[in-house]
Amino acid sequence: MMPELNILMTTSSTLSDWMKQSQAHIEAALTDFLPSPQQTPTHLHEAMRYAVLDGGKRVRPLLVYAAGQLFDADYAELTRAACALEMIHAYSLVHDDMPCMDDDALRRGKPTVHVKFGEATALLVGDALQAQAFLILAQGKTAPARQLEMLRILAHSSGSLGMCGGQAIDLASVGCNLSRDQLEQMHQLKTGALLRASVLLGALCGQELNEIDQAALHRYSHSIGLAFQVVDDILDATSDSASLGKTAGKDAANNKPTYVSILGLAASQTLAENLRIEAHNALHSFTATMQNSRTQRLSQLADFIVQRSA
């Protein structure tokens, strides 16, 4: 059952309630947008569902909904874009966890896809999820020219000049002394690109963006994208695997450069807080001309991304 839309777009619920309801809605939509496990090849479809369903904070979908609230976007189209982004994110996790990459056995508190289904299936799960993401976004009902723009943003942010490119730099950086600028560049591609795409796609479900809006959204998403990674590095260094739902301490174990290894823990915490403030400042561009309530969820998500504990 889908929750009522008026609950989801309301501004009166707490962030925690809004997140829970949005996450439940995304879970239901992902269940629908993934091929049925009864359909041939059943083993692949079962594995695709295992990789995507029942897990994660759904940060990218939440950003899509929050940005959609700014421009009064259609809820069904936001959900579609959110699912496409989440499938891209899920495929990247499946491939990252494989033995030839991070070789990780635990993800979202469960055995990783290659551990449960085998490496060959994990490879195909990732490939098929990427295609599925583009398929569902290409089925969207937004004006065709704008729908194409959304597809270009998704493709660009997930390809060699976005997420995959960041992974490649990450691979090459193991055991290297990166400068802070190089570390930032890597993360802006590896995680930041898809987080920025989430904000943009959410906004584009509502309307064409003028240059001022685009610049403000870029500034917001640049800040939260980087903050997300700084906090990930802090949590990796300070939490245990049970709290994280994935292997903790693996950056240090893998000799990977992180914000904590380059700046130290205290300076990383200060950086995350400054990025949170910067994200709020970027939203002032909208509150000058709109009701504050329109930016409410983006504002709260900036806080959540920095203050989360997992």
Added chain:
Amino acid sequence: MMPELNILMTTSSTLSDWMKQSQAHIEAALTDFLPSPQQTPTHLHEAMRYAVLDGGKRVRPLLVYAAGQLFDADYAELTRAACALEMIHAYSLVHDDMPCMDDDALRRGKPTVHVKFGEATALLVGDALQAQAFLILAQGKTAPARQLEMLRILAHSSGSLGMCGGQAIDLASVGCNLSRDQLEQMHQLKTGALLRASVLLGALCGQELNEIDQAALHRYSHSIGLAFQVVDDILDATSDSASLGKTAGKDAANNKPTYVSILGLAASQTLAENLRIEAHNALHSFTATMQNSRTQRLSQLADFIVQRSA
């Protein structure tokens, strides 16, 4: 340098000349559509270019051009669709060759991507090529609603109900006794889906398709898609690696069911010939209302696919 367009769309050149000129044009376009090797991450971009450029018969691009000729399609848009399809095909080869799949060291006469660049990079090369394929197709200049239809066809034919799904069935079939129907279903997904997509995308670059045209194109591409695989199986069983540019005899070595193993060599050759005739028959639907010259290249490609020696 791009060859002159009037040479490429002419009907007076031999198939061999037309193929050479089309292949040269595709090579130049792929070179332009791939990220520059000077751009960061350079190692990934170099590996993507290695995977795509300077190799292969470019059967999918040739089918795009041939189908485009039917409907007088724009040459630049055909080239774009052809490059997107070839990038999807190239990514699938990179991932197929990896140790967790077919574990192959030779492709198109060169070391495979994971042998030359390492497994992690090969994984990312495939992922990034898939995104690049959708990016360039989403940049197309065909009417936006039709461009979206082309993107849906590409995504569907390469995902879990197309190419990836066929791979998954292939994986599960090793050492199994497949029926002829099961073998056909596997190949219609694994290779057939993308070949059918090539014909459809080429036609859609020209115009919206009515149901009669769609049915005829489906019948043609169904036949050549299956013929392609039957001939692949025949060549795998009868050729050496040097002629093929890839490891010969690997189906038998891997205990994979093939047309040759199920039907025998002679019956497989008869089947391929019957499919060639069936493809020609499908084209009669067009020659009833159009000049014969419009179907010339599709007709010749059906012959080429069955009569090729590599």
